[in-house]
Amino acid sequence: MRKIQMVDLQSQYEGIKDQVNTSFSKVLKSAAFINGPEVHAFQAALEEYLGVKHVIPCANGTDALQICMMGLGLEPGDEVITADFTFAATVEVIALLQLTPVLVDVEPDTFNIDVAAIERAITPKTKAIVPVHLFGQCADMDAIMDLAKKHNLYVIEDNAQAIGATHTFNDGSKKKAGTIGHVSATSFFPSKNLGCYGDGGAIFTNDDDLAHTIRGIVNHGMYKRYHHDVVGVNSRLDSLQAAVLRAKLPKLNEYNEKRRNAARKYSSAFKGQEHIVVPKTVNNCEGICDVCDCHVFHQYTLQITNGKRDALVAHLNENGIPCGVYYPIPLHRQKAYVDERYDEADFGVTNRLVDEVISLPMHTELDDEQIDFISKTVLEFVNG
Numbered sequence: 445m446r447k448i449q450m451v452d453l454q455s456q457y458e459g460i461k462d463q464v465n466t467s468f469s470k471v472l473k474s475a476a477f478i479n480g481p482e483v484h485a486f487q488a489a490l491e492e493y494l495g496v497k498h499v500i501p502c503a504n505g506t507d508a509l510q511i512c513m514m515g516l517g518l519e520p521g522d523e524v525i526t527a528d529f530t531f532a533a534t535v536e537v538i539a540l541l542q543l544t545p546v547l548v549d550v551e552p553d554t555f556n557i558d559v560a561a562i563e564r565a566i567t568p569k570t571k572a573i574v575p576v577h578l579f580g581q582c583a584d585m586d587a588i589m590d591l592a593k594k595h596n597l598y599v600i601e602d603n604a605q606a607i608g609a610t611h612t613f614n615d616g617s618k619k620k621a622g623t624i625g626h627v628s629a630t631s632f633f634p635s636k637n638l639g640c641y642g643d644g645g646a647i648f649t650n651d652d653d654l655a656h657t658i659r660g661i662v663n664h665g666m667y668k669r670y671h672h673d674v675v676g677v678n679s680r681l682d683s684l685q686a687a688v689l690r691a692k693l694p695k696l697n698e699y700n701e702k703r704r705n706a707a708r709k710y711s712s713a714f715k716g717q718e719h720i721v722v723p724k725t726v727n728n729c730e731g732i733c734d735v736c737d738c739h740v741f742h743q744y745t746l747q748i749t750n751g752k753r754d755a756l757v758a759h760l761n762e763n764g765i766p767c768g769v770y771y772p773i774p775l776h777r778q779k780a781y782v783d784e785r786y787d788e789a790d791f792g793v794t795n796r797l798v799d800e801v802i803s804l805p806m807h808t809e810l811d812d813e814q815i816d817f818i819s820k821t822v823l824e825f826v827n828g
């Protein structure tokens with residue numbers, strides 16, 4: 445059996461080697477390292493793939509989130525509601541801009557932000573909601589968009605983990621994750637579903653004015669060369685990264701399907717297990733969705749309900765199986781983000797999830813032998 449990795453970028457590279465190497469030498473020969481033709485070509489290709497009017501590339505996903513908030517003109521003291529159970533980048537940029545983060549609980553089955561909790565947290569100071577499409581599927585965007593409309597709030601999607609996922613609305617219409625809210629942020633960190641070979645990110649929006657504002661912000665607040673109209677940042681996707689992304693984008697659906705396949709196999713192995721909760725897909729699919737692309741499985745995350753999660757992590761590692769705990773501490777309990785306004789009783793789900801979740805190896809190169817071995821090792825231990 446091949447060595448099991450959490451993410452296998454070496455094997456994935458073998459499949460796109462010729463194209464990446466050719467594009468790399470083209471960039472090296474042209475020396476157009478910044479804002480070269482590769483960046484523009486990738487941007488246009490991603491706009492077309494997503495069905496969104498504007499893709500604005502930038503340096504990483506954290507910058508993308510920050511720039512979304514700057515572009516919307518959020519100001520110190522404005523409250524921004526986001527999920528307690530996510531990667532820290534989401535709350536970090538809110539705090540960095542001196543906005544007030546308001547963390548709320550998530551749903552126990554999808555891990556995504558709890559809409560009833562958002563509603564309870566809205567005050568006259570609330571300006572935006574940041575749903576995080578955690579582990580690869582959209583938060584409840586029907587309800588979130590309705591709530592935002594009702595209270596006149598912006599919706600900024602954190603789409604770092606769900607690129608390529610499709611959200612089906614209650615009326616049956618469909619949109620790609622990241623094209624639903626007013627603006628959205630994504631990351632091309634190497635291990636993401638569409639990852640480059642360094643750092644990268646992008647902002648998506650259908651709003652022409654906002655796109656214009658953001659294009660200036662990413663470039664030192666310049667709309668005309670050496671005229672700085674607003675305080676901006678320096679945040680760019682470089683041409684070498686764009687070349688990798690351009691080679692990978694045509695394969696994104698296939699890559700995501702490979703992840704879904706692995707998820708299906710895992711979930712069928714764990715079906716009916718008393719102490720294991722398999723991830724739930726939102727489009728009311730039976731088990732793991734066979735027909736649509738609502739979930740792109742950035743992570744395949746189980747809940748181990750018999751208190752053996754930490755012991756299982758150790759057991760898997762002893763057997764040469766890497767795994768992850770995303771995330772081990774809720775944001776409201778992180779030193780940087782504690783706030784006396786928070787009440788532990790409001791975070792029942794996150795407080796439980798941090799002790800029960802475990803993410804198994806998930807990537808485009810997993811083979812059946814590896815999946816069987818991982819599943820068998822998990823089952824042996826949890827039932828042993």
Ligand SMILES: *Cc1c(COP(=O)(O)O)cnc(C)c1O
Binds near residue numbers: 632
């Ligand atoms: C990865 C990630 C980010 C940050 O992306 P970087 O490119 O690493 O800055 C933000 N939010 C979520 C949910 C992520 O998973």
